[in-house]
Amino acid sequence: MAKTLFDKIWDTHVVKNIEGGPSVLYIDKHFIHEVTSPQAFTGLNKRGIKVFRPKQTIATADHNVPTLNQHLPIKEELSRLQVDALIKNCAEHGVELYGLGHPFQGIVHVIGPELGITQPGNTIVCGDSHTSTHGAFGAIAFGIGTSEVEMVLATQCLMQTKPKLMRINIEGKLNEGVVSKDIVLYILSKITASGATGHAVEFAGSAITSLSMEARMTICNMSIEMGARCGMIAPDETTFNYMKGRKFAPQGEEWDKKLVYWKTLFTDNDAGFDSEITLNAEDITPMITYGTNPGMGIGVNENIPTLAEVNENDKSGLEKSLAYMGLQQGHPIKGQKIDYVFIGSCTNSRIEDLRMVASFVKGKHKADNVEVWIVPGSKQVEKQAIEEGIDKVFEAAGFQLRQPGCSACLGMNEDKIPAGKYCISTSNRNFEGRQGAGARTLLASPLSAAAAAVTGFVADVREMLN
Amino acid sequence: MKKGFKNITGTFVPLSIENVDTDQIIPARFLKATTKDGFGKNLFRDWRYENDDEAKPKVDFPLNQPQYKGQILVAGKNFGCGSSREHAAWSIVDYGFKVVVSSFFADIFKNNALNNGLLPITVSEDFVQKIFQLDNAATLSVDLEAQTITIDATGEKESFEINAYKKTCMINGYDDIDYLLNSKTEIEKYEESIA
Numbered sequence: 001m002a003k004t005l006f007d008k009i010w011d012t013h014v015v016k017n018i019e020g021g022p023s024v025l026y027i028d029k030h031f032i033h034e035v036t037s038p039q040a041f042t043g044l045n046k047r048g049i050k051v052f053r054p055k056q057t058i059a060t061a062d063h064n065v066p067t068l069n070q071h072l073p074i075k076e077e078l079s080r081l082q083v084d085a086l087i088k089n090c091a092e093h094g095v096e097l098y099g100l101g102h103p104f105q106g107i108v109h110v111i112g113p114e115l116g117i118t119q120p121g122n123t124i125v126c127g128d129s130h131t132s133t134h135g136a137f138g139a140i141a142f143g144i145g146t147s148e149v150e151m152v153l154a155t156q157c158l159m160q161t162k163p164k165l166m167r168i169n170i171e172g173k174l175n176e177g178v179v180s181k182d183i184v185l186y187i188l189s190k191i192t193a194s195g196a197t198g199h200a201v202e203f204a205g206s207a208i209t210s211l212s213m214e215a216r217m218t219i220c221n222m223s224i225e226m227g228a229r230c231g232m233i234a235p236d237e238t239t240f241n242y243m244k245g246r247k248f249a250p251q252g253e254e255w256d257k258k259l260v261y262w263k264t265l266f267t268d269n270d271a272g273f274d275s276e277i278t279l280n281a282e283d284i285t286p287m288i289t290y291g292t293n294p295g296m297g298i299g300v301n302e303n304i305p306t307l308a309e310v311n312e313n314d315k316s317g318l319e320k321s322l323a324y325m326g327l328q329q330g331h332p333i334k335g336q337k338i339d340y341v342f343i344g345s346c347t348n349s350r351i352e353d354l355r356m357v358a359s360f361v362k363g364k365h366k367a368d369n370v371e372v373w374i375v376p377g378s379k380q381v382e383k384q385a386i387e388e389g390i391d392k393v394f395e396a397a398g399f400q401l402r403q404p405g406c407s408a409c410l411g412m413n414e415d416k417i418p419a420g421k422y423c424i425s426t427s428n429r430n431f432e433g434r435q436g437a438g439a440r441t442l443l444a445s446p447l448s449a450a451a452a453a454v455t456g457f458v459a460d461v462r463e464m465l466n
Numbered sequence: 467m468k469k470g471f472k473n474i475t476g477t478f479v480p481l482s483i484e485n486v487d488t489d490q491i492i493p494a495r496f497l498k499a500t501t502k503d504g505f506g507k508n509l510f511r512d513w514r515y516e517n518d519d520e521a522k523p524k525v526d527f528p529l530n531q532p533q534y535k536g537q538i539l540v541a542g543k544n545f546g547c548g549s550s551r552e553h554a555a556w557s558i559v560d561y562g563f564k565v566v567v568s569s570f571f572a573d574i575f576k577n578n579a580l581n582n583g584l585l586p587i588t589v590s591e592d593f594v595q596k597i598f599q600l601d602n603a604a605t606l607s608v609d610l611e612a613q614t615i616t617i618d619a620t621g622e623k624e625s626f627e628i629n630a631y632k633k634t635c636m637i638n639g640y641d642d643i644d645y646l647l648n649s650k651t652e653i654e655k656y657e658e659s660i661a
Contacts, residue, residue, distance in 0.1 A: 012660075015649070015652055015653055015656040016649070016652055018631050019630070019631075020629055020630030020631060021629045021630055021631025021632065022629065022631060022632075024646065024649055024652070024653070026653070026656055026657075026660075035497050035498075035551075036497075036550070036551065036552070038500035038501075039500065039501065039502050039552075042500070042501065043643075047647075049647075063497075064498065078498035078499070079498060081498070081500060082498055082500060085500050127550060127552075128549075128550055129548065129549050129550040129574060131550075142574075143550035143574055144550060144574065144577070145550055145551075145552035145555070145574060145577060145578035145581060146502075146552040146553075146578075147552060147578065147581035147582065147641075147642070147643070148577065148578075148581070148642075150643060151642055151643050151646050154643055154646065154647060155643075155646040155647060155649070155650065155653055156653065156657075157646050157649070157653055158642075158646075159631075159642045159645070159646065161629065163573075193485055193544065193547060194485070194543065194544040194547065194570060194572075197544065197547075197570065197572060197573060198573060224548075225548075227544065227547060227572055227573065229573050293485050293487070293547075313484070313591075314484075316483075316484075317483075317484050317485065320483070410489075410494045410549075411494060411495070412494045412495065412497065412498070429487075429489070429548060429549075431487045431489040431490065431548060432489070432490060432512065433489060433490070433493055433512050434489050434494075437493070437512055437517075437518060
């Protein structure tokens with residue numbers, strides 16, 4: 001029978017199906033961090049049990065860590081307590097921890113792929129909704145709650161009902177100045193922030209397969225913003241070339257064996273989806289959001305929608321969003337003054353993102369009215385940026401290169417955007433208060449963020465290329 | 467083990483907003499606890515108070531309006547989207563809700579709710595709108611065994627879906643983790659089969 005990529009992986013991970021209920025699904029890799037794991041370990045300790053398969057769980061500290069002076073003790077007491085609890089829990093249960101000071105530390109969804117832990121055909125979970133990132137390798141990867149973290153620690157399994165399947169095809173060639181972040185913001189603007197709820201989404205089409213692994217990760221990362229259970233892309237030569245030689249990727253004969261299996265991971269021609277949409281890459285322009293959910297995006301040259309243009313049900317939402325954002329219906333977004341630029345997060349903090357920004361800003365300087373924070377996704381990304389001299393480019397441009405962590409994406413550490421200020425951000429959520437109470441977030445690509453950093457307002461990066 | 471339930475009848479709190487994300491339910495700055503207790507006081511924190519000041523409640527927010535109370539929260543579609551933080555479910559439970567009604571729930575939130583004895587009930591958009599039109603003394607009746615929710619004043623009723631396994635868990639207060647721990651032999655057998 002013809003199978004989808006999702007089916008092929010799901011079927012080989014079902015331990016058993018429960019009559020009239022979910023399946024017991026085996027989990028290959030489990031990532032944990034300091035914020036959503038402490039209560040799970042407390043649960044294990046209360047039951048008097050140990051982590052069942054400690055070698056299949058990998059820990060890092062990312063969500064609340066400072067991005068300046070990481071060598072010093074964490075000043076914020078509650079953050080420090082969470083990081084200390086992670087250290088203690090990992091030590092007691094034999095879980096490998098890439099904590100602060102470790103050369104592999106970084107945002108959980110950046111380090112998994114860069115260390116070769118994330119592999120095609122895997123089931124991967126983490127107590128973080130952006131676990132969907134790992135699906136770029138042809139894995140079933142999704143975010144879970146803390147009770148589920150406890151289940152995986154205790155049994156290496158989860159109870160899951162099989163989602164519906166959706167395929168989103170992007171065909172054609174991207175325009176200059178348009179990158180993978182624009183693709184995903186464009187999809188979101190078409191299908192809305194709940195458009196894929198209850199579905200596993202496979203991204204396909206020529207515009208997707210022509211992307212690098214890091215660009216693919218950006219798209220799968222934001223599949224949760226459509227409500228999708230997970231996002232995935234079939235592995236191909238680009239995937240295998242990216243993985244080869246990475247620290248924990250299979251080596252030698254083991255690699256050859258795995259490669260044979262990985263090459264079977266694609267959706268068969270006759271396999272069906274519950275829904276399918278196709279969009280043209282040529283229609284996509286640099287995207288930016290104007291509202292308070294990631295589905296509220298427009299091309300940079302478009303006007304903010306008017307109340308008259310949207311559905312009856314969406315009117316109050318639009319009104320509430322624009323009031324929060326301090327923006328006017330029907331007005332252009334281009335030219336909107338910006339106060340902060342944040343380039344980072346599990347969506348866009350990889351070396352290619354930093355290279356993209358550096359090559360654009362080389363020889364330019366930030367506008368006086370903006371503060372620019374560049375937060376690399378991991379220690380390895382930071383190291384590579386320094387080796388390539390990217391740090392010098394940023395310094396000359398007046399950009400501040402900080403240390404790895406989730407940072408201003410969710411403002412759990414000191415990196416908060418003040419109330420009422422506008423931040424163009426390469427992160428994934430523009431929810432009210434996400435980057436700090438009262439902060440106003442405009443989501444965009446690293447390239448568009450760099451353009452705003454240089455001009456001090458929302459700009460069309462295409463007018464600034466060459 | 468949590469406390470299970472079969473029926474609830476009572477007034478409700480209407481939250482007529484769509485796409486309520488978990489950052490609104492419990493802002494990230496309150497995620498620094500290492501226990502599951504006490505999140506209720508920060509539920510919808512930034513919608514409840516001006517400038518994060520408990521002395522300045524926003525009067526138009528339903529949780530601050532004394533006419534609205536009860537163990538049933540009724541919200542607009544796509545409730546619980548965004549971050550996977552289970553703290554969102556903990557804060558709703560800790561505040562005193564046992565049921566959340568919406569026309570649409572985000573997946574991760576739905577699982578988190580069920581894992582904490584909070585029943586997410588998906589009904590039609592029409593039915594949610596009908597509830598929003600009711601006055602604050604109106605009551606709703608939830609019958610988990612029959613899988614129905616009724617507007618008591620008019621008798622209008624809708625059925626909701628919940629799989630048989632989850633229903634048993636909710637009624638009896640069972641956890642998935644108990645089930646999984648009892649499946650260890652099968653899990654080990656599975657591991658041998660893929661080795």
